[in-house]
Amino acid sequence: MIDSATLTKKFQKEMNAGIASLVLLSVLQKSAEPMYGYQIAKLFEEYSGDASFMKQGALYPVLHSLESSGLLESKVEPSVSGPPRRYYEITVEGSQMLVIWQGVWKQMKSFVDRAIKGG
Amino acid sequence: MIKSIEEYLDLLKTELNGSDAATIQDALADAEEHLRAALASLREKQPKMSEEEALNQVIEQYGSPDETASAYKEVERRTLPSLARESSNQQDSAFKRFLSVYEDPKAWGALLYMLISLVTGIVYFTWVVTGLSLSLSLAIFIFGLFFAVFFIVSLRGLALLEGRIVEGLLGVRMPRRSLFFQKGTTWFDRLKTNLTDKQVWLTLAYFFLQMPLGVIYFTLIVTLFSLSIALMAAPLVQSITDFPILSIGIMRYYLPSWATPLFLLVGFLIWTLTMHLGRLIGQLHGKYAKMFLVTD
Numbered sequence A: 001m002i003d004s005a006t007l008t009k010k011f012q013k014e015m016n017a018g019i020a021s022l023v024l025l026s027v028l029q030k031s032a033e034p035m036y037g038y039q040i041a042k043l044f045e046e047y048s049g050d051a052s053f054m055k056q057g058a059l060y061p062v063l064h065s066l067e068s069s070g071l072l073e074s075k076v077e078p079s080v081s082g083p084p085r086r087y088y089e090i091t092v093e094g095s096q097m098l099v100i101w102q103g104v105w106k107q108m109k110s111f112v113d114r115a116i117k118g119g
Numbered sequence B: 001m002i003k004s005i006e007e008y009l010d011l012l013k014t015e016l017n018g019s020d021a022a023t024i025q026d027a028l029a030d031a032e033e034h035l036r037a038a039l040a041s042l043r044e045k046q047p048k049m050s051e052e053e054a055l056n057q058v059i060e061q062y063g064s065p066d067e068t069a070s071a072y073k074e075v076e077r078r079t080l081p082s083l084a085r086e087s088s089n090q091q092d093s094a095f096k097r098f099l100s101v102y103e104d105p106k107a108w109g110a111l112l113y114m115l116i117s118l119v120t121g122i123v124y125f126t127w128v129v130t131g132l133s134l135s136l137s138l139a140i141f142i143f144g145l146f147f148a149v150f151f152i153v154s155l156r157g158l159a160l161l162e163g164r165i166v167e168g169l170l171g172v173r174m175p176r177r178s179l180f181f182q183k184g185t186t187w188f189d190r191l192k193t194n195l196t197d198k199q200v201w202l203t204l205a206y207f208f209l210q211m212p213l214g215v216i217y218f219t220l221i222v223t224l225f226s227l228s229i230a231l232m233a234a235p236l237v238q239s240i241t242d243f244p245i246l247s248i249g250i251m252r253y254y255l256p257s258w259a260t261p262l263f264l265l266v267g268f269l270i271w272t273l274t275m276h277l278g279r280l281i282g283q284l285h286g287k288y289a290k291m292f293l294v295t296d
Helices: A004-030 A037-048 A056-068 A092-117 B005-015 B021-045 B051-062 B065-078 B094-103 B105-140 B142-170 B187-195 B198-240 B259-293
Strands: A072-077 A085-090 B246-248 B251-253
Touching: A004 A037, A004 A056, A004 A072, A004 A085, A004 A092, A037 A056, A037 A085, A037 B021, A056 A072, A056 B021, A056 B051, A056 B065, A085 A092, A085 B021, B005 B021, B005 B051, B005 B065, B021 B051, B021 B065, B094 B105, B094 B259, B105 B142, B105 B198, B105 B259, B142 B187, B142 B198, B142 B259, B198 B259
Parallel strands: none
Antiparallel strands: A072 A085, B246 B251
């Protein structure tokens, strides 16, 4: 018996691995000001509409990993209510990388589209 | 049903058991920041919703503790701290492996760390001693309380900074975020939670010990490298100047020419051994820093 829900979840997770980095970089590139995790998650919610592609909690480890590769930088600032917040901002290297990744994404997208359509 | 953010954090911590301590600290800080912000904004929008219901809606979007934990584990598996590399090829000859230390960024990083630890050690030590004595002596005044809290907060900041240095130079994964404590809201409560926190005392001890350690590291590296350079340079210096290798009274001793390669070899050997020693000390110091600066 094939468990389609689990398999779909696994498929989704594997696809998200790279896409999350691309989307995070794009969002931070467009934003005029540094953003904190919850703000980004809210924006994602807006973009994805009713469909939920990934849990919000999964964004943070990707943010850390992008930061440690030097594509993002962050600073902590106290907030009026609750714990201090970490604000993320794209670096120059991040912007350059984003251009390359967008190119990769375009190629990938047209490849997948053509493969699905079969012609 | 999870009843509070603290309960969620506890569950997340259990789920992350076995992960790197630095990853756990980051995960907990991220979750706390997010859940509190999300909960506050949801409660504002829907004031009638019960606390528990709101929390569970927020968690539903954020991900259950095991989902969140698996996301962190996934990323941890894919990314290594900056200097971590695949361990050197075991098939290489012993001689090649002995020399490979020169291309190991960890060895160079460790040497740099040992050199600058003299400076950072003095800064930390001065800060800790000044902060502690001021906190104690100002304790008789009300504002002494504020000062003590400020001092402890500064320690957390410094610990994070030292963590970055350790990760950058020694290649040991350290947290990117510091944990914060929300349990007490008044200044006195905050001070109390901090004083009973084992982590604060360990951090204090680390900074205190960093000066003697820094002095030892610095002296060791400078002495060994000077010795090595002196040995390698002696034949050369002797050939261009009239400077003897040793002079006792009026007797002057010069190196015989056959000893030149020997001196070069021994000097080079000491340099290489120092690199190995530096790498070893770097590894040990990384473990020790992790034990003292990262919440377990």
